[in-house]
Amino acid sequence: MVQAYILIQTEVGRASSVAEVISTIxxxxxxxxxxxxxxVIVRAExxxxxxxGRMVVAKVQQVDGITRTLTCPVVHI
Structure with missing residues (x-):
């Protein structure tokens, strides 16, 4: 199982609606x-x-109101 934090920038005033839509993915x-x-910060697995990667590109980045994402995979050292 791979987990990551996805850091998201949104259009002004859209953070709450973006987080709500993404939470259903x-x-x-x-x-x-x-x-x-x-x-918005998302934790995904x-x-x-x-x-x-497919989830981020095909689902998360397609949510209306997102301007930029940064995906940070969790590592176990």
Whole structure:
């Protein structure tokens, strides 16, 4: 199982609606509005890195109101 944090920038005033839509995507554990340089932080999981990448590109990045994403895979050292 691969987990990642997805940091999301949204259009002004769209963070709450973006987080709400993303929280319904299969594989998303949490999606929360935050303050700072990013507007929403998502924790997601998938069976493989490739599957995680497909989720981000095909599902998360297609949500209306998102301007930029940064995916940070969790590593266990």
């Amino acid at each position: 299969p594989g998303v554990i949490t999606a929360e509005d935050v303050t700072g340089p990013y507007d 998938a069976d493989t890195v490739d599957e995680l």
